[in-house]
Amino acid sequence: MQDWRHKIPTIMTSQELLDKAYARASRVDVNGAAAFDHVKKTNIGKITAIGDMTTTTLLKYIRAFPRMEQEDEFYSQLIDVLIGHEKLKKALVNLSWCAEKCSELQRQYLFRVRKAPNIDEVAKITKAFYGRFSSVINRVEPDLLFCQKARDHLRQLPAVDTTVQTVVIAGYPNVGKSQLVERISTAKPTIAPYPFTTKGIIIGHVKSGWRTYQVIDTPGLLDRELEKRNAIELQAILALRYLADIIVFIIDPSETCGYTIDRQLALLDSVKQNFPDIPLLEVESKSDLEGRPTGRPRLSALTGEGVDELVKQVEGMLKAQRVNDLDKLPT
Ligand SMILES: Nc1nc2c(ncn2[C@@H]2O[C@H](COP(=O)(O)OP(=O)(O)OP(=O)(O)O)[C@@H](O)[C@H]2O)c(=O)[nH]1
Ligand SMILES: [Mg+2]
Structure with missing residues (x-):
């Protein structure tokens, strides 16, 4: 690779x-x-x-x-x-x-x-x-x-496996992205460099049956308004579309992340507009805390509540995509 x-x-x-x-x-x-x-x-x-x-x-x-x-x-x-x-x-x-x-x-x-x-x-x-x-x-x-x-x-490019299915996690800083990746990863997440971010992307590996897929946390990339990026930065971020099979967007309704729900929803819109072809799952994090629910599925990476449900849904979607891709193969 x-x-x-x-x-x-x-x-x-x-x-x-x-x-x-x-x-x-x-x-x-x-x-x-x-x-x-x-x-x-x-x-x-x-x-x-x-x-x-x-x-x-x-x-x-x-x-x-x-x-x-x-x-x-x-x-x-x-x-x-x-x-x-x-x-x-x-x-x-x-x-x-x-x-x-x-x-x-x-x-x-x-x-x-x-x-x-x-x-x-x-x-x-x-x-x-x-x-x-x-x-x-x-x-x-x-x-x-x-x-x-x-x-x-x-040498600054990330070493990601482009041959396995990939779930990309998006959402404002502190909404609980890393915590979730850690919770569902079967191996310790690895960090790979990525252009225009000093933090690097965090890659968790998940085993599902005999298959693995990867879950990627994107600090510094999909965690603020894409409209504020310069053209080159944006291009580098949009390269994620070739990697992502699913985007999971996390909203923190407790707002303990430091961003209002409205701002978080604005970022969600921006991600949707920039990645129109990637199926997107919206979830609420920190269900163990008080907050104004937005009606999306809730989970807590801390207590584990709702995490299995998300994983099940993600894996169901990945499986459907594989079947769909197989159907499209020339016969
Ligand atoms: N109560 C509670 N706290 C959580 C939960 N998930 C994450 N946190 C806390 O929220 C803070 C931010 O969590 P991270 O997982 O680091 O958030 P992040 O989105 O990766 O943040 P960046 O890496 O800065 O983008 C940490 O202090 C976590 O302990 C949760 O489900 N419940
Ligand atoms: Mg993080």
């Missing part, structure tokens, strides 16, 4: 690439029968080392990045928001141009060195190789820098 998240190596700058290749070349010393033979073989060794090392490094970079067409929509949207598909594609195309060019220069200059008639000519050709090689590597400096930045962004 998304092994590119941590697999992408540090991307060197042009200068670092050149320094590394030239340092390796400077250690090449090949024995030869006579002075001319020695110089020729050594320079052949240097050109080979420089070309090989750089080409291998660049190809390693290119392969390490995710292929957009292979990513599912959730990651695809997040990557587009954070990095930009087109920009990333262009940078990788340029690196691949550079790798090809390096290999071509290597071939050309090896051929010329082999044919060189004397030591002076070998030295001249090798020097010319270094010059042209440096200029090719320097041309992709912006692409290398871009890829390094992209790598940092990719």
Whole structure:
């Protein structure tokens, strides 16, 4: 699953690439029968080392990045928001141009060195190789820098399993989202980074028969008015639509969360509008406390009241979606 998240190596700058290749070349010393033979073989060794090392490094970079067409929509949207598909594609195309060019220069200059008639000519050709090689590597400096930045962004992406069904919990801070996730999770929830929130999303895993699904708490994402988000933030939040099979929206009628019921209902509206295609369950939390009921099913993550009913309803809906999805498969 998304092994590119941590697999992408540090991307060197042009200068670092050149320094590394030239340092390796400077250690090449090949024995030869006579002075001319020695110089020729050594320079052949240097050109080979420089070309090989750089080409291998660049190809390693290119392969390490995710292929957009292979990513599912959730990651695809997040990557587009954070990095930009087109920009990333262009940078990788340029690196691949550079790798090809390096290999071509290597071939050309090896051929010329082999044919060189004397030591002076070998030295001249090798020097010319270094010059042209440096200029090719320097041309992709912006692409290398871009890829390094992209790598940092990719590491910020959450490691979520996009192959299991997912319930996303929404509602204002302090309404009891985390408490509920903890209550229904069979394993200790894990925390994964998510763009534009420092808290990270909290992923609980639930076993239902021999199936598992995940319940995701979204602090900093679906816990305040979406209208107040800037466009990029909103895009990152809306990527959740590709993940969520159900949204459970929690309203705290006790208002001990610090938000009035009216404000909470306004957020509910905003979530509904922004996620029109995702089935949404509305529940009231903290049923053990006093409050003005809104007529929705009530539960208490503290006492456990109503939790089993919610879980049953959620699992029934997940099952219905699976059946429905199976029916849609081409026969
Ligand atoms: N009495 C009572 N308190 C609850 C219940 N559920 C949660 N709380 C309390 O409400 C507070 C907030 O609960 P959390 O689960 O952290 O709320 P949250 O929605 O995850 O909050 P953020 O992570 O800040 O978004 C905590 O002090 C909980 O102990 C409940 O069912 N009954
Ligand atoms: Mg929480």
